[in-house]
Amino acid sequence: MNTRFLDACWGKPVDTVPVWLMRQAGRYLPDYMRVRSKCTFLELCKTPELATEVTVQPVDILGVDAAILFSDILTPIEPMGMELDFTPGPVFAKPIRTMADVEALKIPKMETDVPYVLDAVKLLRKELATKVPLIGFGGAPFTLACYMVEGKGSKDFAALKKMMYADPEVYAALMEKITTMDMEYLNAQIKAGAQAIQIFDTWGGMLSPADYERYVLPYTQRLINGLDRTNIPVIHFVKGAGTMLEIVKQAGGDVMGLDWHVNLGKARDILGDMAVQGNLDPTVLFAPNEIIEREVKRVLDENAGRPGLIFNLGHGILPTVPPEKAIFMVDCVHRLSRK
Numbered sequence: 001m002n003t004r005f006l007d008a009c010w011g012k013p014v015d016t017v018p019v020w021l022m023r024q025a026g027r028y029l030p031d032y033m034r035v036r037s038k039c040t041f042l043e044l045c046k047t048p049e050l051a052t053e054v055t056v057q058p059v060d061i062l063g064v065d066a067a068i069l070f071s072d073i074l075t076p077i078e079p080m081g082m083e084l085d086f087t088p089g090p091v092f093a094k095p096i097r098t099m100a101d102v103e104a105l106k107i108p109k110m111e112t113d114v115p116y117v118l119d120a121v122k123l124l125r126k127e128l129a130t131k132v133p134l135i136g137f138g139g140a141p142f143t144l145a146c147y148m149v150e151g152k153g154s155k156d157f158a159a160l161k162k163m164m165y166a167d168p169e170v171y172a173a174l175m176e177k178i179t180t181m182d183m184e185y186l187n188a189q190i191k192a193g194a195q196a197i198q199i200f201d202t203w204g205g206m207l208s209p210a211d212y213e214r215y216v217l218p219y220t221q222r223l224i225n226g227l228d229r230t231n232i233p234v235i236h237f238v239k240g241a242g243t244m245l246e247i248v249k250q251a252g253g254d255v256m257g258l259d260w261h262v263n264l265g266k267a268r269d270i271l272g273d274m275a276v277q278g279n280l281d282p283t284v285l286f287a288p289n290e291i292i293e294r295e296v297k298r299v300l301d302e303n304a305g306r307p308g309l310i311f312n313l314g315h316g317i318l319p320t321v322p323p324e325k326a327i328f329m330v331d332c333v334h335r336l337s338r339k
Contacts, residue, residue, distance in 0.1 A: 205240020
């Protein structure tokens with residue numbers, strides 16, 4: 001197996017910088033769209049054989065150094081008792097607003113409530129045995145709470161912030177329950193065979209550093225500390241966290257995910273020996289090849305040869321990116337960083 005990705009997570013020397021892309025199994029790939037045309041998004045997530053097929057596609061097509069399980073961060077929320085649909089974005093029919101709503105939520109039994117996720121992990125370990133490691137993932141408690149309280153995506157998640165400030169007891173009870181669920185969900189993925197875990201906190205960066213430290217950090221710390229992480233690196237990605245890296249580091253992950261709004265080299269100076277993942281602007285993949293190569297080189301130069309770098313985009317790959325641009329980017333990373 002190609003272990004560059006895992007070696008880089010632990011800060012070990014690698015022959016070339018490993019690379020994978022967030023949302024690398026997705027709509028920009030014609031092969032993915034062929035599979036997706038036969039089912040709904042949720043059906044794809046809940047059918048292990050199909051989830052396995054689309055997870056492996058970008059490994060073979062792009063030549064990336066890691067696969068990430070095809071699923072959605074909201075997958076384990078549905079069996080907590082919240083009806084979920086995608087239209088096309090996530091929509092919960094009845095958002096969480098009161099203590100009674102929180103108390104009605106149950107902690108799923110992962111083996112029986114989300115067996116399709118664990119079956120997909122097991123299938124993928126077999127499919128990827130001679131290829132690359134498998135990353136499992138979940139949403140951070142705060143980001144999951146954003147969707148559960150708002151009921152859908154939002155620019156400001158005002159309903160969640162209102163609960164956070166005005167109903168702190170309800171907020172705390174909700175976050176405690178989500179964190180417990182999240183811990184069990186990610187540990188079930190590890191037990192099924194995931195070789196690394198990425199925690200996505202898409203909305204954590206919308207808070208001030210003080211509010212992040214007060215309302216988010218304790219729950220993410222509890223989540224990460226509760227994972228069965230012997231030899232399992234944890235990547236913690238908080239989008240928009242460039243102004244509070246010292247605080248986010250306290251959550252305890254092994255690798256810090258960086259978006260494109262921060263200079264990777266300066267982030268590494270702040271984080272010390274901690275491995276990092278990132279951080280090319282996803283829209284660079286619309287540029288001519290010479291610009292893509294220039295920007296890949298810039299990120300690598302910012303790293304200045306330090307061990308513990310996983311090259312990635314600063315957020316998910318966009319659905320209108322031509323696949324050949326992603327292939328070229330991966331080749332650039334490998335070629336320009338080869339020892």
